[in-house]
Each structure stands twice: as C-alpha cells, then as structure tokens.
Amino acid sequence: MKDILNFLSDLHDNNNREWFSANKERYRAALAKHNQNVEQLISAIAKFDPTIEGITVAESTYRIYRDTRFSTDKRPYKDFFSAFIVRGGKRSGFAGYYLHISPKGNTWGEGSFLAAGNVCPEPYVLRSMREEIEDNAELMERNILSSGFSLDRNNALKRTPRGFEVAPEYEYLLRQRELCLSYPLNNEWFMANDWQERTVEMFRRAKPFIDQVNRAIEYAYEEYR
Secondary structure (H helix, E strand, O other): OHHHHHHHHHHHHOOOHHHHHHOHHHHHHHHHHHHHHHHHHHHHHHOOOHHHOOOOOOOOEOOOEOOOOOOOOOOOEOOOEEEEEOOOOOOOOOOEEEEEEOOOOEOOEOOOEEEEEEOOOOHHHHHHHHHHHHHHHHHHHHHHHHHOOEEOOOOOOOOOOOOOOOOHHHHHHHOOOOEEEEEEOOHHHHHOOOHHHHHHHHHHHHHHHHHHHHHHHHHHHHHHO
16 A cells, blocks of 8 residues: 555645656556455455445546546646445445545545545435435434444535424434545555455445435435436
8 A cells, every 4th residue: 555655645746747657657556556455345345235246446446537627726637546336336326435545635635534425416316315314314323323434514504405304403414415424544544454454344334324325315216217
C-alpha cells in the first residue's frame, strides 16, 4: 500500500499531464496493486454477502481521468483510488460497499474513508426508502448504530418531507436524501498488514443496514422501474 499512497500523494501535488506522463509506470504499478486489493476484497465480502459473488474488478472500479467539460476544476486526474463493490456492479443503483483511498484529501472530502449504502437515488427509489423507514425506523437506527459507521447527514433536508410520518426521534431518517454510512480512515490504516481484514470486518458490520436499504430498492425496481 505504501507505493499506492506515495503515488496518489505525489499526483495530488502534481496534477498535470506532463507529470503523469513521466510517471506512467508508477501509475500502472499502483493501479495493478489496487486492482489486486479490490479483487481480494470482493472475494472476502462475497463470503458473507452472496449478492457480491461474481462481481468483477472492472464492475467495481473507476477511471482515474476526470471529466472536466462542465467543471471549473480543470485538473485532469482524480487524486484518489476507489472501489464500489455492489450487487450488479457500480451502476446498478443498489446499496453496497465503498472504499476511498486519498492520502492528502480531495474535493470529495478530507481524505480516505469507507462508506456503505446508496447515494443519489432516483426519486421513486428515495420514496421507497422512506416507506421502509416509516415501517421499520427502529430497525434502521439499530442497524446504523451496530455498524460502527456514522450516517452521512450532509445532504439532509431541514424539514421532514410531507406525506411521511414516524415517531419524532426517527424524523432525521426521513430527512435523508440518500442513505449512506461513512467511516473516516487515516494513512496508518493502510500501512497495517491487516488493513484488508479490518476493512472487510467493517463492511460485514454494515451488511444489515445494506440489506435493509436494498430491500427498499428492490421493491422500487419491481414496482416502478
């Protein structure tokens, strides 16, 4: 992992095409190691979540090249590696397990983190999620608390949406525009020999939450897709 962290740190400081071209072999070596790590994570997660069985590295990872056409930020490369390990692949719309490796931070946040859940759901999917919260808010809160993650509330509504009702202590769940948990990491996390095992254990703890969210997504797909 040291080579990956060093490459991403240097890319953060030298995010231009000239530097990247001169360091293309470093990139290829770091990417190969990252892909190997993702393959191992997929295999480990599939042991407790059968929906991950058969998912490939290509279905879980992203290109390093940024689409700058509609952005004021013209840096050509992402200065992080990531993977979204989820049933059906990264574009399926289901909730899954996300790894983000960013030794110096970036526009996504302060640095590396794990995440579990679903972001940017379609309106009909979000409605189904809120119906699940109406029916099982206590279970959802229990699944969040037992996961060891924190609910990402940065994009929450200020008021409870109309047409939904739960006990007052669970209204914060209905205000969510997406259901995603996060767990911040530092560089030391990746330098330990057992970082993959600890990552998999965190994801295993988040599985009940993911299962509950995916139950709502499955219903939305069956009814409205």
